[in-house]
Amino acid sequence: TQLLEQSPQFLSIQEGENLTVYCNSSSVFSSLQWYRQEPGEGPVLLVTVVTGGEVKKLKRLTFQFGDARKDSSLHITAAQPGDTGLYLCAGEGRAGTYKYIFGTGTRLKVLA
Amino acid sequence: NAGVMQNPRHLVRRRGQEARLRCSPMKGHSHVYWYRQLPEEGLKFMVYLQKENIIDESGMPKERFSAEFPKEGPSILRIQQVVRGDSAAYFCASSNLPPADTQYFGPGTRLTVL
Numbered sequence: 001t002q003l004l005e006q007s008p009q010f011l012s013i014q015e016g017e018n019l020t021v022y023c024n025s026s027s028v029f030s031s032l033q034w035y036r037q038e039p040g041e042g043p044v045l046l047v048t049v050v051t052g053g054e055v056k057k058l059k060r061l062t063f064q065f066g067d068a069r070k071d072s073s074l075h076i077t078a079a080q081p082g083d084t085g086l087y088l089c090a091g092e093g094r095a096g097t098y099k100y101i102f103g104t105g106t107r108l109k110v111l112a
Numbered sequence: 113n114a115g116v117m118q119n120p121r122h123l124v125r126r127r128g129q130e131a132r133l134r135c136s137p138m139k140g141h142s143h144v145y146w147y148r149q150l151p152e153e154g155l156k157f158m159v160y161l162q163k164e165n166i167i168d169e170s171g172m173p174k175e176r177f178s179a180e181f182p183k184e185g186p187s188i189l190r191i192q193q194v195v196r197g198d199s200a201a202y203f204c205a206s207s208n209l210p211p212a213d214t215q216y217f218g219p220g221t222r223l224t225v226l
Contacts, residue, residue, distance in 0.1 A: 004154075033214070042116070042203050042217035043155070088154060098145065098207075099171070100215065102154035 002027040004091055004103035012109045016078050021106045023089035024071045030092050032072050033100070034063055037086040079110045116141075116206050116218035117186075124224045125194045133189040133221045137206030144187040145215055146172075146179060149201040161187060194225045 007022045023032070031050045035043035047056050049065035049072060056063045060083075062075040076083055086107050090100040117136040125131050137144050142163050147155040157171040161181035172179065176194075181187040191198055201222050205215035 035217075040121075040219070040222075042118075042205075042219045045214060045216065048214060090155075098143075098160055098215070099157045099168070100147075100155075102147075102156070104152075104154045 002029075002091065002101050004089055004101055006087075006089060006103035006106050008106060009104070010107050010109075012111065013079055015080055015110055015112050017110075019076050019079060019108070021074045021076075021087055021108070022071065023073070023103050025091065026070065027091075028069050029101075030069070032065055032069075032092070033090045034072070034074055035088045035090060037088060037105070043088055043090075076108075079108075081110045081112050084108060084110050116204060116216055118202075118204050118218040118221050120221060121219060122222050122224070124226060126226050127195055128193050131191040131194050131198070131223055131225075133191075133202050133204075133223070134186040135189070135204030135206075135218060136186040137204075138208075138216055141206035141208050141216075143207045143209075144181050145205045145207075146187075146189050147203045147205065147217075149203060149220075151200075155203060158189075191223075194223075196225050199223055199225045 004025050033048050034046045037043045047063045052067045052069045054065045060077045064073050086105045088105045089103045119134050144161045146158040149155045159172045159179045160168040164183050176192045178190045201220045203217050203220045205217045207215045
């Protein structure tokens with residue numbers, strides 16, 4: 001069974017600080033998605049990474065897919081209160097499957 | 113805005129009643145997925161449907177749960193004789209050309225069973 005573990009589970013930081021969230025597995029994923037979910041809403045896709053070692057940037061967010069495609073990280077620079085939310089990673093097992101496997105999430109709170 | 117729509121957003125049922133959750137996919141999408149999110153847990157895949165076909169229901173409990181996606185109208189997730197353990201957020205996602213296409217999620221239906 002493929003599992004995705006996210007760490008930390010909870011993170012509370014001050015505005016302006018940097019942070020990194022990790023998504024790890026012992027399994028290989030053909031692609032990995034990062035979502036942000038706000039209370040009472042559905043997950044909103046932030047990025048998809050496909051190639052081992054791939055780095056993608058979205059404003060102050062930097063996403064990296066591990067070389068072996070078993071892990072990923074999300075780094076936020078100069079966090080802002082608007083970054084508060086639940087960050088979820090989701091992996092696609094075999095290429096072409098549709099059963100996303102979700103991590104348990106990292107709940108981030110950025111204090112003003 | 114032609115995003116994924118789900119209704120109702122909140123649903124309260126007493127034990128033993130039926131719950132019907134609806135999902136209208138994004139315009140142009142003909143593939144629908146249902147996920148369940150228990151409190152403090154990640155989303156778990158339940159079922160994948162195309163128009164008039166169930167493709168994969170391996171994540172759905174064998175009893176009391178059923179799903180359909182008719183030719184016309186929204187996809188329906190139906191839970192019969194609900195129990196307290198069914199309380200969760202149920203999310204629907206849709207995509208255009210799976211299996212290699214991004215899934216876009218709706219806002220979810222929060223089911224509370226009293």
